[in-house]
Amino acid sequence: MNIQPLIDALNLQKDAARALADDLRAHIDDLQTRLQGAETHLEHLAITRKTVTGLTDRLPLGPPDPPKHPDFPRILDAFNHATGPLRAKDVCEALGHELLPKNVGGTRAKLKRVVKLGILTETDTGNFARKQ
Numbered sequence: 001m002n003i004q005p006l007i008d009a010l011n012l013q014k015d016a017a018r019a020l021a022d023d024l025r026a027h028i029d030d031l032q033t034r035l036q037g038a039e040t041h042l043e044h045l046a047i048t049r050k051t052v053t054g055l056t057d058r059l060p061l062g063p064p065d066p067p068k069h070p071d072f073p074r075i076l077d078a079f080n081h082a083t084g085p086l087r088a089k090d091v092c093e094a095l096g097h098e099l100l101p102k103n104v105g106g107t108r109a110k111l112k113r114v115v116k117l118g119i120l121t122e123t124d125t126g127n128f129a130r131k132q
Helices: 004-058 071-081 088-094 101-116
Strands: 120-122 128-130
Touching: 071 088, 071 101, 071 128, 088 101, 101 120, 101 128
Parallel strands: none
Antiparallel strands: 120 128
């Protein structure tokens, strides 16, 4: 009885199994590399989370409450309808106040409070504009 065809068939199966094993080893190496990268990323996220939660007591609680003054919504409305920066005198006029120095100065003080809230910006020339 000639067993050579059987040996040849076994060798073909052995070669196929070896090629499959080599291919799987390459996939395993790739997966191990990717797993190591994912685990490193998880470690970095954990460190970042710990750092951020450790800083929460040092962060401000949130934006301060807007002033309770009745002119505040009207000031914002004036800027919402403006096409460019406004001066304190322009806002004073939009609020319907007489253009007296005390009224313009009071309006300027209110505008500066709104700047501190981060809603408006003030230029070097004394103009105020809506923050972008």
